[in-house]
Amino acid sequence: MNGRLEYWVKVPIGPIHPALEEPEKFIITLDGERIIHVDVKLGYNLRGLEWIAMRRNYIQILYLAERICGICSFSHNHTYSRAVEEMAGIQVPERAEYIRVIVGELERIHSHLLNLGVVGHTIGYDTVLHLSWLARERVMDILEAIGGNRVNYSVNMIGGVRRNIEEKHKRAILDMVKYYRNEVMPKIEEIFLYDPTVEARLRDAGVIPKRIAIEYSAQGPTARGSGVKKDVRYNEKLSVYPDLGVKPVTPKEFTGVVKGDVFDRMVVRVGELWQSMDTIERAIDQMPEGKIKAVPKDNALLFQLKKADGEGIGRYEAPRGELIHYVKGQKGKDVPAKWKMREPTFPNLFAIARALVGEQVADVPVAIASIDPCLSCTDRVAVIDANTGRKKILTEKDLLKLSIEKTRELNPEVKAKPEVIGVGCPRGGAL
Amino acid sequence: MNVDEFVKAFGERFPEAEIRVSENKMPHPKRRVWVEIHREKFHDAMGFIKELDPRAQFSIIIGMDAGDKLLAKYHMELFWEEGESISLIIGTSVPKDDPKLPTVTDVFPSALPYERENQEFLGFVFEGIPDPRRLFLPDDFPEGIYPLRLDETGIKPEMVKNAGHPYKIGGAKK
Numbered sequence: 264m265n266g267r268l269e270y271w272v273k274v275p276i277g278p279i280h281p282a283l284e285e286p287e288k289f290i291i292t293l294d295g296e297r298i299i300h301v302d303v304k305l306g307y308n309l310r311g312l313e314w315i316a317m318r319r320n321y322i323q324i325l326y327l328a329e330r331i332c333g334i335c336s337f338s339h340n341h342t343y344s345r346a347v348e349e350m351a352g353i354q355v356p357e358r359a360e361y362i363r364v365i366v367g368e369l370e371r372i373h374s375h376l377l378n379l380g381v382v383g384h385t386i387g388y389d390t391v392l393h394l395s396w397l398a399r400e401r402v403m404d405i406l407e408a409i410g411g412n413r414v415n416y417s418v419n420m421i422g423g424v425r426r427n428i429e430e431k432h433k434r435a436i437l438d439m440v441k442y443y444r445n446e447v448m449p450k451i452e453e454i455f456l457y458d459p460t461v462e463a464r465l466r467d468a469g470v471i472p473k474r475i476a477i478e479y480s481a482q483g484p485t486a487r488g489s490g491v492k493k494d495v496r497y498n499e500k501l502s503v504y505p506d507l508g509v510k511p512v513t514p515k516e517f518t519g520v521v522k523g524d525v526f527d528r529m530v531v532r533v534g535e536l537w538q539s540m541d542t543i544e545r546a547i548d549q550m551p552e553g554k555i556k557a558v559p560k561d562n563a564l565l566f567q568l569k570k571a572d573g574e575g576i577g578r579y580e581a582p583r584g585e586l587i588h589y590v591k592g593q594k595g596k597d598v599p600a601k602w603k604m605r606e607p608t609f610p611n612l613f614a615i616a617r618a619l620v621g622e623q624v625a626d627v628p629v630a631i632a633s634i635d636p637c638l639s640c641t642d643r644v645a646v647i648d649a650n651t652g653r654k655k656i657l658t659e660k661d662l663l664k665l666s667i668e669k670t671r672e673l674n675p676e677v678k679a680k681p682e683v684i685g686v687g688c689p690r691g692g693a694l
Numbered sequence: 695m696n697v698d699e700f701v702k703a704f705g706e707r708f709p710e711a712e713i714r715v716s717e718n719k720m721p722h723p724k725r726r727v728w729v730e731i732h733r734e735k736f737h738d739a740m741g742f743i744k745e746l747d748p749r750a751q752f753s754i755i756i757g758m759d760a761g762d763k764l765l766a767k768y769h770m771e772l773f774w775e776e777g778e779s780i781s782l783i784i785g786t787s788v789p790k791d792d793p794k795l796p797t798v799t800d801v802f803p804s805a806l807p808y809e810r811e812n813q814e815f816l817g818f819v820f821e822g823i824p825d826p827r828r829l830f831l832p833d834d835f836p837e838g839i840y841p842l843r844l845d846e847t848g849i850k851p852e853m854v855k856n857a858g859h860p861y862k863i864g865g866a867k868k
Contacts, residue, residue, distance in 0.1 A: 306830035314841055314849065349718045360722070480751045480804040493751070498771065498779040502722045575718075576726060576769065576783065587769060589756045605754040605808075613807055 278307040282628035296623050301616040320597040321347060321421060321568045322561055332637050333414040337370045338581035340419045346590040347421045349575030351568055353557050359423040360502045361550040366409065366418045368539040373402045374582035375532045378635040379451060382529060385632045386464045391454055398447045401439050408435060421564060422557030433547050440540045455529045465526035469630025471618040472523055479614035482607040483584025484531040485634045487513050489523035495580035507545050512538055525633040569597050583607040583635050608637045695773055697725050700780055707742055708735060729784040736786045737796040744801050747772045755808040757816040759844045763787045764816055766795060797823045815842045
């Protein structure tokens, strides 16, 4: 002993933790208050989507892809459609491309408003959460009017879109943009750009330097907040986006400095809200008339896809960053040989885990919230529960049985019989 | 550097690689570069890409079960600072009885989580991977089962529970 006492503490954050919206696990090694190592464990939300998709045809996967994540349900389904279109060589009508742009940007608005609220919540500023989520209702209503649902609006179809944007939708969207411009955005800018308390809390917290953002391939606002000028819509020359003048937004245009901290990421999101509104207005202006689907009948489309044999990549800038889907077809089957996707949260999580090293433990919740993690997206692959050795994984039925036994053990006087409720827990007469 | 220059530079350095440029249909054409290369040369090729563009962005590893071999395709985005970027898919394959691939984490550190993912789901062996632990699968998941394989090491039918239509699970009897 040289008299210097040194000890490290390992603190698990997650899988279920008040600071996290979704299950994930960070094992944080601390030296006092300083973080010296962050380890990420994923898989608490695995639903086996790729495995399920081995048993679905092209059109069924469209709806499965949408259910990867509720918030970016348009993005997944859009990117998957693009991959299939590239694989099969389907040409999308121009009007459909514009409708995709409009719905995609509406989704970006609702996702960014959601994240602004969440970051407000993690720093204890709950008024921001309530008010930004209240403002978000307006865009959710528009999405419901277009697609029929608040989430999972199923707007896309391979080779086009399923829902048209009519005059009444256009009017409602323009009204919404006006409302956001005049009433919501000034308040949001007031909070996230000019409020001294918010700035004091978010400045220099969770810094991702530009070098780390590039090395760890961070995506979306996380990368752009560190001054990495990339945006798939711009870099990929994706569909009609170049005509609409979409460019990567970095904090430099707003505040003049790029530090790569939580504050900068929020500045990027505020900037993208403005950008999305401009894009929507321009798209509504330029939208041509015409067909919205390349192949109007679904069975004809499936027949065409059956003959396709190739591979395609779809890329799109989802609200959180680059989303990429890969589809490989096989001749004579309406099931793809392979469907694989990668969500922006996946690289972002590892980038933030690296960037947290050296920071204070109190910055963990806000730093994690600032990348807008979407774990349902990230944990999409494999698996099914299994009996391993002596361990037994309990099913819903077993758990119910045990809980009923326990209730009887605690209070043998209970007269009431358990009722049969729900379709997921058929109990039978044995209990 | 644009697509043609890249294809020329890469083709000169690795003459044995198969290079194909795909172009999707009008009205919004996008070109992608697809490269197939032997696994012996794979690590060199990745190093060469890093030399060409030190800021190349690593996107994904697509692992696939193709009968008696496993395919791995890596997507990368190059020259994104110059406006339109190059979308590059570089693929290689390994036989199933010897599924070894060199790790590229020394070239692209962000490849680590993807390598861990493919290792547990498809049974690749990445030689020299700094952190071979599982990422997604639970620690008590049986060894030697690779969920996305299509052969007998994949998910067995008796492992599947509570799958299918919710109205048909378990409740039909009685």
